Amino acid sequence: MKNIKIYIIAALIMTFMLSASAEAKWWIFGQSNEEVSINYLYINKVASEEGGPKLVIYKESLSDGMITVNGKASVRKGKIGGVRVTTDNKEKWEDAKFSDNGAFEYLFRPETGKSYVIYVEIMDTAGKTNDIESTRKEVTVSDESVQSLIKEALDRMIEAYRNENAGLFMSYVSEEFAGDAVNLDRAIRKDFSAFDNIDIRYTINNIASNDKGVFVSLNFNRTVISSRSGQTFTDKGITEFVFRNGEEGPKVYSMKNPLIFGLSDAAEVATGTVMNAANESILVVDESGNASTMPFDEAIAFINGEETGGEVESGSATLTQRGIAPVDFDTLTVSTGDIQAEAGLNPVVGDIGPKCAFPNPLILFRSGVKWSDLGSGSIDSITEVPDQSGYSSAGHTTIVEDEIYALYLSDGKYALIRISSSTFLDGILCTTPSSIVLEYKYQPDGSRHF
Amino acid sequence: MEDIKLPRSTSLLCSLLLLVLISFSGVSISSAESELHLSDELSLTHNDITGPGSLSSSLTEGTHYLNVLGINGNGTVSRFDYTFNIGSKATDDPRNDVKNISLTNLNLKLTDKVNTVNIGDTFESFSQYSLSSALKGVSYRFYNKEANSPEVIIVYGAAHPRWDSMWRDIDTMSLERQAGAARIKYGFNDELDAGISLLKSEDDKIFMGSPLYDNLIYEIDAEYRPIAGLTVNAEAAINETSEIPSAGAADISSHGSAFKIGAVGDGGPSRVTLEYERVSPEFITLLGSATADREKFKANWRYKYDKNISIKTGFLWYRDNLKGQKTSGRTDHYKPEIGVTVKKVFDRQYAAADIGYKLDISENNNNTTKVDNILDLNYRDRFGIFDSDTNLGYTSYDGKGTSESEEFTYNTSLNSRHTSGRFIFKPAVYLGGWTSNDELDDTSDVIYEYSAGLGVDIPDMKITSNIKVGQNKLDKDSAGADDSSKIFANMSIYYRPGLLSRLNQGMLYLRAYVNDFNYTTGTKDFRESSITTGINIQI
Numbered sequence: 001m002k003n004i005k006i007y008i009i010a011a012l013i014m015t016f017m018l019s020a021s022a023e024a025k026w027w028i029f030g031q032s033n034e035e036v037s038i039n040y041l042y043i044n045k046v047a048s049e050e051g052g053p054k055l056v057i058y059k060e061s062l063s064d065g066m067i068t069v070n071g072k073a074s075v076r077k078g079k080i081g082g083v084r085v086t087t088d089n090k091e092k093w094e095d096a097k098f099s100d101n102g103a104f105e106y107l108f109r110p111e112t113g114k115s116y117v118i119y120v121e122i123m124d125t126a127g128k129t130n131d132i133e134s135t136r137k138e139v140t141v142s143d144e145s146v147q148s149l150i151k152e153a154l155d156r157m158i159e160a161y162r163n164e165n166a167g168l169f170m171s172y173v174s175e176e177f178a179g180d181a182v183n184l185d186r187a188i189r190k191d192f193s194a195f196d197n198i199d200i201r202y203t204i205n206n207i208a209s210n211d212k213g214v215f216v217s218l219n220f221n222r223t224v225i226s227s228r229s230g231q232t233f234t235d236k237g238i239t240e241f242v243f244r245n246g247e248e249g250p251k252v253y254s255m256k257n258p259l260i261f262g263l264s265d266a267a268e269v270a271t272g273t274v275m276n277a278a279n280e281s282i283l284v285v286d287e288s289g290n291a292s293t294m295p296f297d298e299a300i301a302f303i304n305g306e307e308t309g310g311e312v313e314s315g316s317a318t319l320t321q322r323g324i325a326p327v328d329f330d331t332l333t334v335s336t337g338d339i340q341a342e343a344g345l346n347p348v349v350g351d352i353g354p355k356c357a358f359p360n361p362l363i364l365f366r367s368g369v370k371w372s373d374l375g376s377g378s379i380d381s382i383t384e385v386p387d388q389s390g391y392s393s394a395g396h397t398t399i400v401e402d403e404i405y406a407l408y409l410s411d412g413k414y415a416l417i418r419i420s421s422s423t424f425l426d427g428i429l430c431t432t433p434s435s436i437v438l439e440y441k442y443q444p445d446g447s448r449h450f
Numbered sequence: 451m452e453d454i455k456l457p458r459s460t461s462l463l464c465s466l467l468l469l470v471l472i473s474f475s476g477v478s479i480s481s482a483e484s485e486l487h488l489s490d491e492l493s494l495t496h497n498d499i500t501g502p503g504s505l506s507s508s509l510t511e512g513t514h515y516l517n518v519l520g521i522n523g524n525g526t527v528s529r530f531d532y533t534f535n536i537g538s539k540a541t542d543d544p545r546n547d548v549k550n551i552s553l554t555n556l557n558l559k560l561t562d563k564v565n566t567v568n569i570g571d572t573f574e575s576f577s578q579y580s581l582s583s584a585l586k587g588v589s590y591r592f593y594n595k596e597a598n599s600p601e602v603i604i605v606y607g608a609a610h611p612r613w614d615s616m617w618r619d620i621d622t623m624s625l626e627r628q629a630g631a632a633r634i635k636y637g638f639n640d641e642l643d644a645g646i647s648l649l650k651s652e653d654d655k656i657f658m659g660s661p662l663y664d665n666l667i668y669e670i671d672a673e674y675r676p677i678a679g680l681t682v683n684a685e686a687a688i689n690e691t692s693e694i695p696s697a698g699a700a701d702i703s704s705h706g707s708a709f710k711i712g713a714v715g716d717g718g719p720s721r722v723t724l725e726y727e728r729v730s731p732e733f734i735t736l737l738g739s740a741t742a743d744r745e746k747f748k749a750n751w752r753y754k755y756d757k758n759i760s761i762k763t764g765f766l767w768y769r770d771n772l773k774g775q776k777t778s779g780r781t782d783h784y785k786p787e788i789g790v791t792v793k794k795v796f797d798r799q800y801a802a803a804d805i806g807y808k809l810d811i812s813e814n815n816n817n818t819t820k821v822d823n824i825l826d827l828n829y830r831d832r833f834g835i836f837d838s839d840t841n842l843g844y845t846s847y848d849g850k851g852t853s854e855s856e857e858f859t860y861n862t863s864l865n866s867r868h869t870s871g872r873f874i875f876k877p878a879v880y881l882g883g884w885t886s887n888d889e890l891d892d893t894s895d896v897i898y899e900y901s902a903g904l905g906v907d908i909p910d911m912k913i914t915s916n917i918k919v920g921q922n923k924l925d926k927d928s929a930g931a932d933d934s935s936k937i938f939a940n941m942s943i944y945y946r947p948g949l950l951s952r953l954n955q956g957m958l959y960l961r962a963y964v965n966d967f968n969y970t971t972g973t974k975d976f977r978e979s980s981i982t983t984g985i986n987i988q989i
Contacts, residue, residue, distance in 0.1 A: 037678035037717075039640070047681075072640045074678055103640050134718070145489060145520055147537060147554070164859075165841075167804070167828065175723075178578060178739040180748070182766045182785050186810060189824065189845070193857055193886065196897055196924050197936050197967075199508065203516065203539060203546045205612040207555045208571035208584035215573045215584035217611040221545045223508040227886070227895060227924060230932030232506040232967070232974065236545065238611055242575070242582060242739065254582065254739040271739035272583075274611050275625050275660055288853060305778070386818065386852045393891070 036080075036122050036130040039102070041071035043118065043137055045211055046245055054138045056249045058149055059112050067139065069096070070105040073122040073130065081125040087139075089117035096120075112143035142249075146209045150216050150243060153250050158200050161261055164192040169261070174244050178254040183268040190264030194289040195224040200260060205238065213244040213253060217274070220260055222283065226291040233293055235283045240274050257300060258282040264289065266303040273300055288388065292412065292446060302447050312450050313442045316420070319354050320435040334407075334415045334442045351409060352417065354399060354424065354436045361424035361434070362396040368410035376402040379418040379439045385448045388414070399424050399436060414448050416441040484525025492517045493984030495543070501976030503967070509978050514543035518554070534558045535571075548621040553613035566591040574605045576633050579687035579708045580647045580669040583737040585629060586610055600636040601645075605629075609651070609737055626654030627663075629737055644672040651736055662694040665736055679717035685710050691734045706732030708740055719754040731773055743770045758793040779816030785809065800832035821848045837865045854889040861899075876905030880920070893927040901938075912946035932970040939964050957986045 041048035044057055044067050057067065069085055083096040083104040096106035110116060120135040142149060153172060160169035166189050173181050191198075199222065206217040221236045237258040243250035254271050255261065262269035264285045276282070276296040284299045285291050294302060317332050331350025351369050355362045365371055370391035388408035397405075399422050407415040420437040441450050493516050497509040517540040524533040537554035541547050557570040568574075568591075573584040587607015593599060609629055614622035628651065635645035647669040653662045669687035676682070686709045693702045710727035731743035746768035754760045764787050771780035789806035810822035827842045843859035861882030868875045884897040901920025907913065919939040926933050940963035947958065962981040969975055 039678045040675050040681065072675070101640060131718070145487070145522060146535075147518075147520055148489070167826070175750075178582075179741065180746075180766060180768075182748070182764060182787070186785070186808070186822075186824075192859075193845075193884075196934070197922055201508070201545075203518075203541070204554055205539075205547070205552070206571065206584070206610075207537070208557065208573040210573045210575065212575055213573070215571075219547055221508040223506065225924065225934055225936075227884075227897065228931070230924060230926050230934055230969065232503070232934075232969075234506060234508045236508070240583070240611055268741070271741055272736075278621075305776075 035076045035128045036124050037074055038120065038122060038130055038135065039072040039074055041069070041120060041135060043067065043069050043139060048135065048137055053136060054140070055245075056140050056142055056149075057110075057245065058142045058144060058146055062110075062141070065109055066107045067110050067116075067141070068105065068107050069118060069120065070103070071120070073098070073102040073104060075102075075122075075124040075128075078125045080122060081127070082121075082123045084121045084123075086119050086121075087116040090119060093121065110139075110141040112141050115140045146214055147204060147207050149249055150207060150214055151204065153243065153252075154202065154216075154218075154241075157252070157261065158202075161188065161191075162198045162200070164198075166192065172251055174251040174253045176244070177252065178242075178271045179262075179269040183265055184262050187262035187265035187269050190289060191262065191285070194227060194264055194285050194291055196227045197223070197225045199223040202260075211245075213242055214250055216241045216243065222260070224283065224291065228288075228290050231291070233283050233291055235281060235293055237276060237280065237282050237296075238274050240272070257303060258296070267305060270303070286448075290388075290412070294446065298445050302445070305449070313444065314440060316437060316439045318435050318437050319352075320433055321354055321356050321424075332417075332438060332440065334409065334440060351407065351415075352438075354422075354434070355396070356424065356434065360398040360426050361422070363399050363419070363436070364396045365394075365407075366410065367395065370408040371397070372406045372408075373397070374404040374406055374416075376400075377404060379404055379416055379441060385414055385416065385450065413446055414443050414450075416450060484523060486523040487521070487989065489520045489986070489988040490517065491984060491986040493982050495980060495982040497978065497980045499976060499978045501967075502972070503969070503974035503976040504978075506967070506974065507976055507978045508545065509980055510543045510545045514541065514546070516541045516543065516546050520555075529562045530560045531562070532558065532560050549614055549619070552622075556613060564592065564594045566593075572605055572607055574603055574631070574633075576603070576631065576647045576649070577645075577669055577671050577685055577687075577738070578710075579685060579733075579735050579738050579740050580633075580649045580667050581605070581629070581631050581737050582739045583609055585737075586613065586616060598637065600634050603631075603633045603635075605631050625660060627736065628652050628654070641675050642672065644670070646670050649737065661696070663734065663736055664692040665734055666690045667735060667738075679715060681714045681716075683712050683714075687733070687735075689732075689734055691732070693734075704732040704734070706730040706734065706742070708733045708735070721750075721752045723750045724748075728772070731771075731775055743772055743775075745769050745772055760791045762789045762791075763787065779814050781812055781814045784811040784813075795829075795831075798831060800830070800837075802830045804828040818852060819850045820853075821850070822846065823848075835866050835868070839863045839865075856887050856889070858885045859883070872908055872910055874905075874907040874909065876907070876916075878903040878905070878918075888928075891928065895927055896925045898923045898925075913943065915941070915943040917941040932974065934970075935968045937966045937968075956988060959984050959986070 043055060046055060073080055073083065079100065080098060080102055083098040084093040085096050085106040086093045087108055094106065096104045098104035116139045118137045118139055119132050121132050122130040157169060157172045160172070166185060169188055170181065170185050173184060175181055177184055200220060202218045202220040204216060204218050208215045217238065217240045219236070219238050223232065223234045225232050239258055239260060240256045241252055242254045244253040255269065257266060257270040257273040259266050259270050263283060279296045281293040281295055282299045283291060283293055284302055319332060331353035333350040351366045353364050355364050370388055370393050372386060372391045385406035391406070391408050399419060401419055401422050404416060404418045407417065409415055418439040420439055422436040424434045424436065443450055494513065496513045497511055499507045499509055499511050520535070520537045522533070522535045524531065535555050535557045538551065539547060539554050540551045542550060555571050557568070560567045568589045570586065571584060572587055572589045574589050575582045585605060585607030587605065589603060589605035591601065591603045593601040607629065608616060609627040610616055610624050612622055615624040629649065631647065631649040633645055633647040635643060637643045649667040651663070651665045653664070655662070667687055667689045669685065671685040672683065674682045688707045689705065691704045693704065695702065708729040710725060712723065712725035715722040725748050727744065727746045729740050729742050729744045733740070733742050748764070748766040750764040752762045766785040767783065769780055769782040770776070787806065787808040789804060791802065791804050793802045795801040795803045804826070806826040808824040812820045823846045825844045829840045831838050840862040841859065844856070846856045848854055861880065863878060863880045865876065865878045880901045882899045886895045899920065899922040901918055903916060903918035905916040922936045924934045942961045943959065945958045946956065960983045964977065964979040966977045967975060
């Protein structure tokens with residue numbers, strides 16, 4: 001409750017501040033000081049200042065087949081003498097209904113497929129008028145069904161996305177996008193880096209509309225090539241969009257998981273999830289732009305950054321080198337998820353293995369395994385490892401007790417190891433069997449969370 | 451046999467709705483003041499996929515159909531105006547839909563200008579925090595504009611992504627979520643509107659491991675227009691949520707809150723928007739569209755300096771972990787940006803340039819900082835008979851020791867248009883590329899794409915057509931990763947014959963494409979070709 005009080009107080013303060021400085025018109029830096037002005041102007045409930053100079057209204061959304069232009073005007077001195085509206089680019093002006101407080105309304109019945117260039121003129125009793133040019137709006141009434149309009153909008157978005165044209169794509173997104181248009185802009189740019197040869201097809205499942213917007217549910221199929229791994233991924237799913245009416249047709253207001261656009265930052269872009277009945281795999285992208293597919297429930301957990309500690313496999317192992325030549329030592333294999341220590345002749349057998357070397361004994365990594373030194377401490381204190389993009393590809397490092405290493409394995413999964421103890425001695429080649437004891441953790445779901 | 455379990459109430463609702471819709475469609479045909487529209491698009495597609503990697507294709511082998519039907523109408527019965535919509539989809543391609551036949555929309559709206567009833571697909575978007583999803587159910591709205599009455603809306607229904615989910619079909623089963631909501635909105639005067647909403651939703655049973663929620667949201671919102679050009683809006687909501695994380699687990703109760711206030715200043719050459727929002731980690735909106743655990747401030751300023759120069763700036767800051775509940779720490783994001791559009795650059799009539807700079811900073815108080823710089827340049831111009839569009843982009847990703855890379859994008863297109871007799875020719879050429887350099891791995895990946903196309907229109911025959919061929923090539927530097935190449939060709943022809951034109955917007959079309967994928971690992975290679983022919987009729 002304390003928070004709510006703070007919010008209400010903050011709201012009131014902000015409102016008063018804005019109102020108090022209203023005459024200064026801070027948002028136009030004092031440039032405007034009109035004698036006659038329009039407080040607000042709506043065309044069929046869409047604020048005139050929203051979007052650009054054009055507005056598309058679909059016929060199905062018209063109430064009684066009419067377009068309503070309404071708003072409120074104010075004058076600095078005197079009274080409002082008249083309000084006129086033109087719908088044909090100033091060819092012909094019609095009187096609008098208005099009241100003493102400045103509220104006005106004008107209705108007209110449009111023809112479908114025709115464009116109307118609307119201006120509103122407010123005149124005070126002294127003959128002064130508002131800035132008429134600023135009220136210009138070109139309105140087109142489309143006789144297409146809502147479904148056709150939405151299909152056109154989705155087709156345009158997919159075309160821009162496939163062509164990796166971020167600027168064009170974002171022109172189809174509402175400025176009020178629920179997940180923040182800035183986040184979506186960044187996310188699709190990362191998608192463009194992560195994917196090549198994007199192919200998306202869809203069919204609409206369900207559609208519902210009101211005069212403000214349209215709700216859409218659809219099935220999609222997708223194929224992409226990961227520009228990181230060169231792998232081809234396909235997935236399919238069911239997702240939902242909400243569109244709002246705006247300039248040049250409907251614009252996206254919100255999207256749900258599984259996302260078609262902006263997968264690279266799904267946690268920020270999506271507001272909600274459409275559950276998948278079959279738990280089919282869907283495409284996800286990690287922070288480094290690596291694409292993979294995961295079962296639906298795991299993917300949603302991954303997107304939400306949920307810790308999956310219960311699924312982490314862990315344990316300890318003792319690895320031994322028995323002599324200096326030939327190389328003969330135990331290795332630890334974790335990358336299959338079937339953790340095991342085994343005897344081997346070289347590090348190819350397992351992901352890691354100890355080796356006597358001069359001047360320092362080494363821990364060897366299998367080719368393809370990348371690693372990062374996280375310093376010393378408790379392995380249980382590590383709940384998340386860094387992204388693999390900064391890991392070393394070097395095939396070995398020095399054995400240091402208590403040191404913790406994050407591993408990025410050749411199967412694209414992460415593991416942690418800690419060298420608990422070592423009988424290897426620096427500067428001396430092995431003449432007697434030496435060993436290290438390792439603690440390890442393995443995250444089979446591909447995430448960096450432990 | 452499919453296991454279809456239609457709840458009695460749902461069955462009754464749907465049957466009644468269908469009956470009413472059929473009745474109204476009959477009325478609409480017989481009444482002079484009513485309208486009935488039908489649109490239908492039938493397409494046949496044949497797909498052919500060859501090669502050892504054919505499983506990577508998202509096409510379905512063979513010949514398949516897709517039919518999308520829509521019927522809508524409106525008219526007047528007694529003192530009520532009505533509109534209705536019925537839509538369906540039929541296909542035998544499981545990639546289009548797992549169901550052969552399905553309803554895409556079903557809706558009837560009745561209004562006497564004061565009372566409005568909506569049955570079927572019902573989309574009553576109250577606010578971002580409460581209800582902004584469609585329901586399958588019924589809504590009632592009361593609003594007497596002449597008397598300046600409060601606007602009252604009551605809605606009840608199920609939140610399913612498709613109608614098939616209502617019959618609990620095994621293939622399209624979804625979460626069973628019922629919701630009821632009410633809203634009252636009142637315009638106190640011309641400057642101030644305020645509304646109160648209440649939303650209650652209940653989940654029936656655990657679905658795909660998703661928790662069961664019983665959620666109640668109280669919400670208030672207001673919009674204030676104190677002076678010309680200035681709009682201040684605010685919204686606040688609190689939730690009472692009971693969550694059952696898994697079968698047999700005990701309820702977890704939570705209470706959260708969400709609040710935002712914004713201002714829009716619009717006048718002359720300038721438009722400024724400001725918004726502050728705080729959504730607590732416990733705030734759960736299942737039918738709204740808000741991100742929990744978020745404190746945010748954003749500002750945008752759009753300024754038209756003169757008829758040729760406009761400037762757009764923006765700033766977004768947000769952070770999570772508002773109550774310190776995440777072990778990964780709190781991340782603050784700072785995202786400023788500026789863009790300038792200049793027309794008639796270099797005094798050239800058709801020249802226009804956009805320059806944009808964006809900065810992304812993410813600071814995690816536990817470990818990592820990331821800084822991304824994004825620079826874009828777009829230049830459009832006309833050189834003789836060619837229209838050109840060129841994009842250059844540079845992005846650097848700096849993970850402060852954990853990652854470091856940079857990307858370059860570069861593409862240009864040339865288009866032209868020539869009229870020769872009854873033909874219009876539209877040749878086009880595209881050249882593009884993308885280079886990514888990983889500074890730490892010392893690897894570099896490159897994508898090249900080039901294509902050429904020719905559009906031919908014959909306006910008097912109402913034919914438009916296009917053909918395009920090209921190649922997209924990905925060259926990987928890192929070991930073990932496949933290079934890939936796609937050679938593609940596609941064509942389309944759209945024809946509006948006179949007979950179909952008379953029926954309104956009818957059209958015949960033919961689309962075809964071939965994609966030939968080749969990889970370093972030859973066993974991944976495949977080729978997919980697809981040809982689709984269709985007819986679109988609107989009456």
